[in-house]
Amino acid sequence: MGLSKERKAVLEGLCKQFRRTLLDTLYSVQTGHPGGSLSATEIITTLYFEVMKVDPKNPYWEERDRFVLAKGHAAPMLYIALAEKGFFPKEELKTLRQLNSRLQGHPCALKTPGVELSTGPLGLGLSAALGMGLGARLQRKPFYTYVLLGDGEIQEGIVWEAAMAGAKYGVDNVVAILDKNGVQLDGTVDQIMPLGDVKGKWSSFGWNTFEVNGHKVEEIYDAIQEAHQVKGKPTLIIAHTVKGKGVSFMEGKHTWHGKPISKAEYEAAIQELEGGR
Amino acid sequence: MAGATGKAMRQVYGETLVELGKTNPHIVVFDADVATSTRTILFGEAFPERFFNVGIAEMNMAAMAAGISTTGLIPFVNTFACFMVLRCGDPIRSLIAYTKLNVKLAGTYAGLSDSYDGASHHSILDIAFMRALPNMLVICPADGAEVKAATEAAVQYKGPVYIRIHRNECPDIPENDSQPFVLGKGKLLRSGKDITLVATGYMVHRAMEAAQILEAQGVSARVVNIHTIKPLDTELLERCAKETGGIVVAEEHSIHGGLGGAAAEAVGRLYPVPIEFVGVRDTFAESGDYQALLEKYGLTSQHIVKAAEEVLKKKGGL
Ligand SMILES: Cc1ncc(C[n+]2csc(CCOP(=O)(O)OP(=O)(O)O)c2C)c(N)n1
Ligand SMILES: [Mg+2]
Numbered sequence: 001m002g003l004s005k006e007r008k009a010v011l012e013g014l015c016k017q018f019r020r021t022l023l024d025t026l027y028s029v030q031t032g033h034p035g036g037s038l039s040a041t042e043i044i045t046t047l048y049f050e051v052m053k054v055d056p057k058n059p060y061w062e063e064r065d066r067f068v069l070a071k072g073h074a075a076p077m078l079y080i081a082l083a084e085k086g087f088f089p090k091e092e093l094k095t096l097r098q099l100n101s102r103l104q105g106h107p108c109a110l111k112t113p114g115v116e117l118s119t120g121p122l123g124l125g126l127s128a129a130l131g132m133g134l135g136a137r138l139q140r141k142p143f144y145t146y147v148l149l150g151d152g153e154i155q156e157g158i159v160w161e162a163a164m165a166g167a168k169y170g171v172d173n174v175v176a177i178l179d180k181n182g183v184q185l186d187g188t189v190d191q192i193m194p195l196g197d198v199k200g201k202w203s204s205f206g207w208n209t210f211e212v213n214g215h216k217v218e219e220i221y222d223a224i225q226e227a228h229q230v231k232g233k234p235t236l237i238i239a240h241t242v243k244g245k246g247v248s249f250m251e252g253k254h255t256w257h258g259k260p261i262s263k264a265e266y267e268a269a270i271q272e273l274e275g276g277r
Numbered sequence: 278m279a280g281a282t283g284k285a286m287r288q289v290y291g292e293t294l295v296e297l298g299k300t301n302p303h304i305v306v307f308d309a310d311v312a313t314s315t316r317t318i319l320f321g322e323a324f325p326e327r328f329f330n331v332g333i334a335e336m337n338m339a340a341m342a343a344g345i346s347t348t349g350l351i352p353f354v355n356t357f358a359c360f361m362v363l364r365c366g367d368p369i370r371s372l373i374a375y376t377k378l379n380v381k382l383a384g385t386y387a388g389l390s391d392s393y394d395g396a397s398h399h400s401i402l403d404i405a406f407m408r409a410l411p412n413m414l415v416i417c418p419a420d421g422a423e424v425k426a427a428t429e430a431a432v433q434y435k436g437p438v439y440i441r442i443h444r445n446e447c448p449d450i451p452e453n454d455s456q457p458f459v460l461g462k463g464k465l466l467r468s469g470k471d472i473t474l475v476a477t478g479y480m481v482h483r484a485m486e487a488a489q490i491l492e493a494q495g496v497s498a499r500v501v502n503i504h505t506i507k508p509l510d511t512e513l514l515e516r517c518a519k520e521t522g523g524i525v526v527a528e529e530h531s532i533h534g535g536l537g538g539a540a541a542e543a544v545g546r547l548y549p550v551p552i553e554f555v556g557v558r559d560t561f562a563e564s565g566d567y568q569a570l571l572e573k574y575g576l577t578s579q580h581i582v583k584a585a586e587e588v589l590k591k592k593g594g595l
Contacts, residue, residue: 031393072397097393099565099573105395120397121360122333152310155332185310186318186330192310193332254313 003218007050011217014049015041018080019246020273025076025093027266032097032105035256037077039181039214039241040148044074046220047146048081056086059113065143066132068117070125071150071179072106073258079103079112087114123156125149126176130166133174133234144228145174152184155193160205166234167206175227176207176236179214181243183254202236214239246273286443287385289421291316293428294353295323301351301432302327307342308355309335314444315355315385335364339382343372346379351432357391358384358400358441366406373437374410381431382407382439387417388478388529389562389570390444396561400441405534407439408507414460415507417441417528417536419481420449423504426458434460443529445567447479453502463510469499472585472592473517473524477503477536480527480555480576487527487581498585506536511543518548523588527555527581529571551591553584 003011018041026032044067048054052065069078076096083090088102095101102111106120117128129147136143153159166174180198182189189195202209208230212219220239227235243257244250247269261269284292298304298320305327312318312330321328331338335356342352354365361369361384373380384403391398407415416431416438418424424442431438452466466481467488476484481502488498499521503510518524524544526537537554544552557574571577 097395097564099563099569101564103564104397105393105564106397108395108397118397120395121363152333155310155334157334157336184333185314186308186312192330193334 003050003221008218011045011049014084015045015217016273018045018077018084020270021080021093022076023247023261023266023269023273025080025096027261028094029096029098030260032076033073033258034247034250034261035183035243035253036071036150036179036181037074038245038247038250039243040071040074040077040179041245042215042217043148043177043179043220043239044077044081046217046224048085050217050221051224052146053143054085054114056114059087063141063143066116066129066145068125068129068132068145068147069107069119070147071122071153072119074148075105075107078107078115082112082114085114088112122150122153123158126159126162127165129174129176130162130169130171133171134169136173137171143173147174147176149176149178150184151178151180151182151189151195152192154178154195163202163205163207170232171234172231174234175224176234178236178238179241180238181241183243183252183257185254185257187254199238206233208233208235209238210235211238211240214241215245248272283446284421285446286418286421286424287314287316289424290383290385290428290442291319293425294320297429297432298324298327303349303351304353304432305329305345305350306353306355307331307338309333309338309360311356314357315383317353317355335360336368339365339368340372342380343368343378351379351381353381353383355383355385357398358387358403359398362400362403362406370410374412377412377436379435380437382437383442384439385442386444387441388443389574390567392567392570393564395564399562401529401531401557401562402534403441404506404528404530404536405538408534408539412437413507414438414505415441416505417477418504419453419478419502420447422449422454423458427504430458430460441478443479448482450482450485452485453481458504461505461508461510463513464502464504465499465513466502467498467500469497470521471497471523472588473499473501473521474527474581474585475501475503475514475517475524475536475540476527477506478529480529483576483578484527484581486578487585490578490582491585496585496589503536506539509539509543511547514540514543515547518544518550522550523592524550524552525555525581525584525588526552527576529576530556532556532558551588553588555580555584
């Protein structure tokens with residue numbers, strides 16, 4: 001177990017490249033959500049490039065691992081990962097959110113190869129992931145389902161309904177990851193609706209929980225491997241992240257949840273990313 | 278397409294709430310982590326103690342508002358129109374409409390106006406849902422001035438009201454704004470004798486354009502703004518059916534269950550005449566530029582003109 005130095009370097013290189021592509025893409029289309037895409041970069045990259053078994057040539061292969069982007073507004077980062085994987089040509093990223101594109105503002109499973117579930121309206125993803133996990137178990141399919149939640153998102157009541165269901169049915173082939181960046185749309189999570197002791201709450205609901213630094217690929221990877229060992233209960237990995245991670249003027253700022261990027265901001269951001277901070 | 282007020286409809290709404298809040302201490306405002314977008318943040322800044330941002334928990338918000346209204350306060354509930362229906366739907370039906378509670382519901386980003394976010398965020402079935410609820414008033418303002426008037430009227434009225442608000446600026450319509458806003462009464466914006474174009478929301482502006490195009494073709498088109506979809510001004514629609522013999526209904530909504538459905542129900546019963554519908558034709562739309570979406574999904578003045586030609590054919594007038 002554990003990530004080799006080489007693989008760690010590869011994943012970190014991809015994260016750097018993806019952040020750059022994200023800024024290029026969002027700047028060119030002048031719409032989309034930078035903050036929550038940047039905080040999820042390491043999580044999505046580790047999943048797609050180290051953990052998940054998927055086949056871009058055969059996107060509907062029955063035994064593929066599933067990924068549900070419950071916080072659907074981070075779609076741009078998902079699309080970037082899927083394009084790098086080869087689910088569709090990278091040039092298509094330029095069509096993000098434009099008329100006639102396969103790349104919708106929020107993931108659409110009918111339109112985009114590799115997208116498992118249509119999301120956008122927050123809160124539905126965890127329940128759907130549990131359904132996928134139960135379907136796998138019932139049909140003796142060996143795949144895992146991974147689901148990425150926002151910390152504002154888990155204010156939705158349905159998430160806690162899913163928390164109970166996941167424990168009741170012991171859905172141990174589902175691994176949920178919480179992008180705990182502490183910020184939502186209108187402000188910080190503490191200002192808008194404090195979550196209290198997240199780890200304690202999920203533990204008391206019957207979930208196995210881990211805490212990791214969500215910007216360290218090796219920590220994310222290790223926690224997922226450990227989650228695979230846990231039998232009889234689902235796992236929530238609480239990933240401590242920074243909204244807007246990698247672009248200092250976006251970091252921790254709710255105002256960068258979904259704001260278009262100006263030319264000056266774009267140039268400053270690229271300079272910072274290229275500087276390899 | 279800038280309105281003379283130069284303001285997005287949601288901005289006018291937010292500012293109106295602040296104005297109302299100054300004189301009416303009973304007004305309280307709820308939001309679910311989209312206050313920056315719905316512009317209720319303005320009320321939150323002006324009256325922090327009367328503002329509740331409950332986080333991403335819309336159903337909770339609507340039920341809390343139902344409760345607070347029973348204590349004599351007047352809550353405004355705010356979120357995107359799609360979530361107002363889909364997340365707040367149960368408390369709206371089971372608590373607010375059923376008991377006729379004095380709760381005001383403002384659904385912003387209505388129709389296709391949250392264009393880039395895509396079909397998951399578009400709201401093209403909210404009129405159908407709200408209109409099917411007993412005791413619910415349904416208002417869809419056409420421009421900034423009408424947003425203000427509708428919000429004020431909602432406070433005057435005692436009972437549940439749904440106000441459907443566009444994300445963006447809509448052009449001001451002088452013919453509309455020169456007339457008083459009366460709940461439940463349509464506005465005759467342009468006289469005509471060959472056909473009536475009935476519209477609501479942003480499509481009122483489009484109907485005015487269509488009437489001009491039709492005039493150039495020698496067709497005299499009447500334009501009616503139905504800002505209150507429920508209760509519907511059936512008297513006015515009946516009169517238009519009698520006097521012009523054909524109707525086109527245009528709305529930024531599904532052609533099923535919206536103003537088109539409401540008008541067809543009324544006209545079919547009171548004075549049947551040929552009728553055509555301009556709206557989203559039973560499909561999910563997609564992400565894209567707002568005007569490009571209206572074009573692709575059939576919501577332009579040209580589409581209204583085409584629909585009018587269909588009606589005129591059926592009337593035997595073309
Ligand atoms: C049901 C629902 N309500 C509101 C929204 C609007 N919205 C989109 S993202 C967002 C904030 C999300 O915050 P969080 O879950 O913390 O995501 P992140 O910080 O990772 O971007 C909101 C309120 C939505 N998409 N769905
Ligand atoms: Mg967050």
